[in-house]
Amino acid sequence: MGESAAGKVPPLTIDGHWAFDYTYYAGDAASRFFAELANRRIMGTRCPQCLRVLVPARGFCDACFVETTDWVQVSPHGTLETFTILTTSFPGLPEPPLVVGYVMLAGASSAVLNFVDGIDLTDPDAAGTAMLGRPPVTARFKDVCEGRITDFVFTLDEPA
Amino acid sequence: MRPVYLHGSAVSTTWRDASRSLTDLIFECVRTALGTAGISAADVGATVLAAHDLVDGRGLTSMVTAPAAATYLKDETRLGDDGALAFVLGDARVRSGSVDTCLVAAWGRASEGPIDEIAHALFDPFTARPLALTEIAVSGMRAARCLGDFPGYGRWRGAAAARRGVRPADPSRVPATAWPLRAGELPVWADVVAAVVLGSQPGPVRVGGVGMSTEPYELGDRDLTGLTALRTASAQALTDAGVDAASIDVLELDGLTLFDEALAAEAVGAAARGDGMSLLANSPRVNAGGGSAAGYCAPAMGLVRVARAAERLRNATTSQVGLATGASVVAAQVQAAVVLEGA
Ligand SMILES: [Zn+2]
Numbered sequence: 001m002g003e004s005a006a007g008k009v010p011p012l013t014i015d016g017h018w019a020f021d022y023t024y025y026a027g028d029a030a031s032r033f034f035a036e037l038a039n040r041r042i043m044g045t046r047c048p049q050c051l052r053v054l055v056p057a058r059g060f061c062d063a064c065f066v067e068t069t070d071w072v073q074v075s076p077h078g079t080l081e082t083f084t085i086l087t088t089s090f091p092g093l094p095e096p097p098l099v100v101g102y103v104m105l106a107g108a109s110s111a112v113l114n115f116v117d118g119i120d121l122t123d124p125d126a127a128g129t130a131m132l133g134r135p136p137v138t139a140r141f142k143d144v145c146e147g148r149i150t151d152f153v154f155t156l157d158e159p160a
Numbered sequence: 161m162r163p164v165y166l167h168g169s170a171v172s173t174t175w176r177d178a179s180r181s182l183t184d185l186i187f188e189c190v191r192t193a194l195g196t197a198g199i200s201a202a203d204v205g206a207t208v209l210a211a212h213d214l215v216d217g218r219g220l221t222s223m224v225t226a227p228a229a230a231t232y233l234k235d236e237t238r239l240g241d242d243g244a245l246a247f248v249l250g251d252a253r254v255r256s257g258s259v260d261t262c263l264v265a266a267w268g269r270a271s272e273g274p275i276d277e278i279a280h281a282l283f284d285p286f287t288a289r290p291l292a293l294t295e296i297a298v299s300g301m302r303a304a305r306c307l308g309d310f311p312g313y314g315r316w317r318g319a320a321a322a323r324r325g326v327r328p329a330d331p332s333r334v335p336a337t338a339w340p341l342r343a344g345e346l347p348v349w350a351d352v353v354a355a356v357v358l359g360s361q362p363g364p365v366r367v368g369g370v371g372m373s374t375e376p377y378e379l380g381d382r383d384l385t386g387l388t389a390l391r392t393a394s395a396q397a398l399t400d401a402g403v404d405a406a407s408i409d410v411l412e413l414d415g416l417t418l419f420d421e422a423l424a425a426e427a428v429g430a431a432a433r434g435d436g437m438s439l440l441a442n443s444p445r446v447n448a449g450g451g452s453a454a455g456y457c458a459p460a461m462g463l464v465r466v467a468r469a470a471e472r473l474r475n476a477t478t479s480q481v482g483l484a485t486g487a488s489v490v491a492a493q494v495q496a497a498v499v500l501e502g503a
Contacts, residue, residue: 011178016217024285034286055380056287062376082308082384084300085339086292088276093292100291102301102380111380113291128339132308149287 029059029068036073038147042139044108046070052109056149075106076139080154083116083131085124097121103137103154114139117153131156164254165363166500167261168197169356169467173455175333176271177351182216185353186228190265193355194230197363201230204357205259208237210246210266210459212489214278229265229355242266243354244414244462244486244496248370250358251498255367261359266464268457270349275457276335282490284377295416296346298491300338302384303419307340309385310434313422319441320418321345324453345418350455354463356470365470368481368499369400375493387427387492390485394428394497401499403481405429410472410482410500411446412465420492421451424485428497448472462486466498473502 026034029045033056036043044053045068047061053072060067083101099119102111116137121127136157145151170192172185180188194200209229211221218224222238237253239246243266250264279295306313321344327334333349358367373392375382382388398405411430415421422436425446431439440446449468452461462485469482480502488494 013178018217022285026286030286054378058378062381082301082305084297084304086294086297086300087338088280088292088294088296088336090277090280090292093290096292098292100293100297102384110378113288113293113380115291124339128304129307132304134308148290150290 027059029057032071033057034147034149037149037151038145040141040145041073042076042105042112042152044072044074046072053107054110055105055108055112072107074108078103078105078108078137079134080116080131080137081111081134085121085128097124101154103139105139114149115153116155118155161255162257162360164251164358164360164367166365166367166470167199167357167359167361167363168193168195169470170196170354171464171467172353174351175330182267182269182272183225183228185269185351186225186265186267189353190229190263190355193263193357197357197359199261199357201232203261204230204234204263205261206235206237206250206253207231207263207265208239208246208250208253210239210241210243210463212240212268212459214281215268215273215458217273225267230263235259240459241494242414242459242462242486242488242496243464244466244484244498245372245488245494247356247463247466247486247498248372248496250356251367251370254358254360260361261357263355263357264463265353265355266460266462267353268460269351270457271351275349294338295489295491296335296341297338298379298384299417299420300341302423303340303417305385306419306423306437312434313419313437316437316441317345317418320422320437323441323450324418325450327453341417341419344453347416347452347456348454350457352455352457352460352464354460354467356463356467364474364503366501366503368403368501369397370499371396371400371497373495377490377493379491385423387423387495389493390424390427390487390495390497393495394483394485397483397497397499398429401481401501403499407481408483409445409476409480410469412469412472412482412484413447413451414461414465414486416452416456418451420487421447424487428483428485458489462496466500469500473500476502479503
């Protein structure tokens with residue numbers, strides 16, 4: 001008589017880990033957008049067809065499927081369209097809790113993501129609820145800018 | 161073009177079952193689906209599979225996993241996208257007459273990988289990853305906008321969460337939250353496989369219509385609470401089927417969190433703008449089994465919703481119409497909608 005196919009042995013597991021290094025190419029439009037951040041300017045590109053100013057700047061409008069033409073500097077002032085308070089920790093990134101949100105800057109047609117700094121998160125519910133009404137915010141550049149999205153953060157124009 | 165029928169389906173939802181490999185789970189679920197359809201693997205004309213390399217932790221995962229989905233010497237299509245989109249492609253294969261029977265399968269095993277880290281790696285390396293964005297974070301931002309704009313979301317979120325059933329105590333099954341989301345509104349991670357058999361011969365459930373649509377990748381360009389892609393996809397499916405949203409009896413709506421499900425109800429036209437959470441709290445028509453709290457792992461969930469809708473139609477005592485939807489990563493950029501009609 002043969003052995004049962006369902007012979008009982010301890011289930012085997014092994015650990016796996018992926019750590020590949022990539023080099024991502026930003027392309028001309030994004031390279032210029034980030035270079036302008038180092039100059040403390042937030043830039044968009046205008047679509048010649050729908051006239052939207054797309055921020056972060058990009059080389060084409062996906063809705064119209066045409067190349068963007070003009071470069072436009074948008075205001076550092078805008079409204080916090082929505083946000084969340086993050087509780088997840090990632091290696092190399094600031095420690096939570098963190099407020100991150102989408103801001104519609106004056107002169108832009110699309111919202112841009114960044115951290116919202118300076119919020120007292122002792123009571124997350126109170127802090128979050130106070131910011132639900134699209135409060136005005138301003139982009140503040142760091143002392144040393146290096147041409148990355150993290151060169152600026154948003155702060156509330158009035159304390160929550 | 162020919163009518164298409166859903167002949168069989170199966171869903172398996174487990175957690176960290178060390179006695180089974182991913183391919184074991186796929187094999188068992190697909191075999192069950194073939195059994196409910198009353199056919200064998202030899203009867204399958206084509207397969208469409210949805211799987212995600214990052215979720216499975218295997219490069220080109222379908223190379224490894226496809227044989228467990230009855231693909232041996234078959235015509236096989238692989239998608240790195242949601243299972244409902246695989247269903248739409250399977251429907252097209254049968255509808256066009258290129259095959260008589262098509263097996264659609266989708267899976268994701270949350271217990272094998274770091275789901276939060278995977279949900280972070282999906283985002284743009286220049287503009288989003290440095291800001292710690294994840295799929296749950298986007299749901300949090302949708303939820304915040306709902307609470308700010310629609311009083312019904314705050315009023316009904318507790319009652320809607322209570323309908324999602326008892327949650328497992330294991331903390332590894334729930335993602336780290338993102339304000340304003342509460343624990344009972346989050347998905348419950350699971351090891352999920354779904355399989356559906358489509359055919360040209362009359363069966364218990366007919367595919368009435370399908371639709372697909374894609375939103376911009378950039379979240380700052382999107383209407384985060386409007387779910388434009390789902391509006392477009394469901395309008396297409398309903399028009400195809402010749403039914404309106406108000407006459408849908410069975411709704412199975414894919415969403416990562418309770419808020420995403422409520423917004424999906426609005427996008428498909430089942431609830432007015434701002435009333436989605438109230439519908440989830442009060443209507444047994446929507447996600448009767450608990451939605452994303454009954455076990456969640458991308459990219460299986462759209463096909464799970466299709467299979468659940470088909471089950472509900474088969475069990476109904478009267479002839480009913482159902483609508484199932486599926487949303488892709490990144491932040492529901494791609495949406496599919498399927499109208500199903502019971503016999
Ligand atoms: Zn345009």
